[in-house]
Amino acid sequence: MNTKITLELESELIVRAKEYAKKNKTNLSGMIENYLRFIVDSSEESIDLTPLVKSLSGVIKLDDSDYRKELTYFLSEKHKR
Template sequence: MNTKLTLTLDKDVIEKAKRYASNKGRSLSDLIENYLKVLTEEKTEKITELTPLVKSLKGSFKAPESFDYKKELARGLKKKYLKE
């Protein structure tokens, strides 16, 4: 059952959204409805089975508390691709 919803949005945002929807061959209502569905859908965690090799390695390395994974990854990628 469809129900009407009134939204108050910036005029420029509405115009851009209408153009976007038109370019995609969809209505603005359809885009907003699907966005809200994705936003509110229940997330179920996907349980991934570990391979025997990964299971055997699990717990074999303990990183120090100060270890910054993102910083180390960025450093490694810079070293690999930037060749400074």
């Protein structure tokens, strides 16, 4: 059974959402319904990890290095001419 609801949203968001819906061959109501179904269903599901995944948890130990510094160095070396 479908029930109507009233939402108060920014008008620009509604315009953009309707354009998105049209491009994706759906409507705003369908998009909202799918989103609500997704968040409700995903919050009710708990992910069961397999024994293999559980056994691998915590296996890799990372040092406390500054990844940004290393990434900067890597990218600068990569793009040198």
